[in-house]
């Protein structure tokens with residue numbers, strides 16, 4: 001099998017090589033054309049009018065020549081890594097070989113066909129069927145049936161074949177150039193086992209590749225592929241335990257959509273929202289490797305803070321750093337979204353009543369009322385009304401402050417008295433319908449409105465709501481009066497999504513700094529469980545009318561503070577709250593990132609909050625271990641020895657040392673520095689360098705990331721009591737590890753850890 005793959009690669013490379021020299025000539029020709037075109041453009045700028053036609057003609061001619069040369073250029077199939085999958089299909093007794101790669105390439109003279117993995121339906125066969133399966137698919141409008149004779153994953157690094165995975169076994173080329181079969185631990189999904197973790201010798205570094213650019217397109221399973229290739233419109237929600245490939249699927253889906261409908265899903269019309277900066281950098285590197293450049297990637301705060309000064313120039317820029325936790329909880333609670341929507345609906349009703357009253361006696365009044373209703377932002381959850389005739393619409397838009405009316409328009413035809421009344425009404429409507437800051441103040445400083453919104457929320461008793469109200473009133477006063485007792489005007493960071501949502505509910509789509517409404521063709525929101533309902537609703541309303549949205553999240557990874565008793569994250573409830581219908585999909589079931597040992601431990605950590613279905617694992621690794629010490633000093637000494645040894649044995653290792661709280665990470669970091677552990681870094685703002693060395697950090701920094709080895713610090717009974725918050729935090733930390741996990745405790749170990757360690761994976 002390896003011989004066959006080596007031969008195939010040599011054929012492909014020979015064909016690509018001869019194309020490449022043809023390309024070089026074509027590319028050189030294009031460069032010359034480009035230079036000449038630039039010269040011509042400069043000539044045009046200074047030419048006399050009578051010379052222009054001739055110059056334009058020359059430019060046109062050169063332009064078509066250049067386009068012609070472009071046709072001969074082989075996409076950008078990389079001869080060093082031209083494909084990653086090999087299918088052999090048999091249809092009507094005839095066999096054909098198809099290669100799956102990142103870019104298409106066809107050379108009929110040498111019989112080579114590489115198809116882009118995003119190209120249905122051939123790649124569908126690759127992803128959906130296994131070796132020896134019969135398949136039935138529609139290709140080019142006709143039904144075809146056949147048998148998959150071979151289905152292999154191949155890793156080609158630096159132009160050399162280094163791994164072949166097939167149902168018959170996984171074969172890797174060692175540093176000495178000899179091929180050997182890897183031991184497989186799992187009977188299931190053996191072909192997908194990651195070689196370096198299978199207990200056998202690691203892949204040579206170049207084969208493992210850059211850990212930020214996992215070339216996993218060849219390994220997507222059929223559930224993942226189905227999610228990726230769902231039709232563009234509508235909202236899909238990807239759920240699954242940690243490391244089941246949710247981020248991977250979301251990003252591949254973007255690549256797929258950009259490929260399938262490039263006009264509709266232009267890169268700059270899509271948006272990826274991730275929880276923090278480290279994941280932003282990760283995504284920024286992965287998407288180009290999947291063939292999509294230029295998709296904006298952001299975190300919610302980054303995105304929101306860019307818009308805020310443009311939308312609300314008068315708002316203070318300063319942010320409080322001492323917002324009481326109870327205020328944070330109230331402002332991020334689902335009840336706040338209800339309060340905003342209730343406010344917007346009431347405002348609409350009020351304004352409708354005002355318009356109806358003034359228009360009562362006017363002959364075209366009923367039409368104006370209808371047009372007014374059509375121009376204002378509909379209450380969330382209702383549909384747009386049909387628009388009345390153009391003149392009336394224009395008038396109503398003027399009423400709503402959305403456009404300036406021309407002198408010869410409707411208003412000019414009105415008698416003086418009516419006109420005066422209508423103008424006054426227009427002013428009133430404009431100011432009320434547009435005053436987002438006024439609405440925000442009104443909601444938060446009205447004890448009644450808060451009480452109404454939070455009615456029935458057990459965790460917000462009336463005493464707590466009083467505290468929230470008190471804080472908001474005080475802040476509003478400081479804003480109105482300027483400084484008070486040395487306190488400067490500022491807003492809470494949690495106010496930002498509230499203001500943006502109010503803007504959407506009252507004035508319509510958010511606008512970019514250049515004034516254009518933001519309407520995205522596709523949105524991918526990762527780690528949904530960590531967004532507040534208000535934030536999420538702001539994000540969802542950035543999508544255009546097709547609502548092409550991918551949400552990814554895992555309720556078990558929700559991070560709440562210890563005093564936050566908000567309970568479990570509820571997908572269904574959330575989407576209903578949002579008024580959005582999502583296609584409910586089966587959760588992803590395969591735990592790809594972590595070994596069976598780590599996955600079983602992590603499931604134990606969750607205890608009563610564990611996912612319904614036990615994740616399927618793909619490989620085995622070392623046992624999870626707990627090391628218990630009598631003091632922090634002793635645990636630091638142990639860690640220092642272990643890390644120094646590792647630095648000697650494996651200079652490329654990158655280990656994450658993860659504490660629950662930043663203060664604990666500080667203590668351990670200082671200890672390790674004193675012990676002169678090489679390349680130890682304190683990561684406090686997700687500024688992971690991904691260089692060899694030891695990153696000491698806290699669990700919030702690591703969301704969505706992965707490391708080969710993770711050491712969980714201070715897994716003591718005090719730090720991780722058996723509460724839901726502590727269990728979720730420990731779960732997030734543990735599931736960052738791909739290969740090996742240690743727990744360190746300098747005091748009585750957490751019962752959550754000891755219980756979880758009592759279950760070992762079954763073979």
Ligand SMILES: Nc1ncnc2c1ncn2[C@@H]1O[C@H](COP(=O)(O)OP(=O)(O)OP(=O)(O)O)[C@@H](O)[C@H]1O
Pocket residue numbers: 192214216219220221224240241242243244245246247248249554557592593703704705706735
């Ligand atoms: N089909 C697959 N075959 C092999 N590896 C895969 C597959 N799908 C995903 N992976 C790998 O599994 C790891 C976890 O994937 P990913 O980060 O997408 O998971 P996730 O569900 O988003 O995790 P988390 O919930 O922790 O954020 C990555 O290293 C990814 O490359």
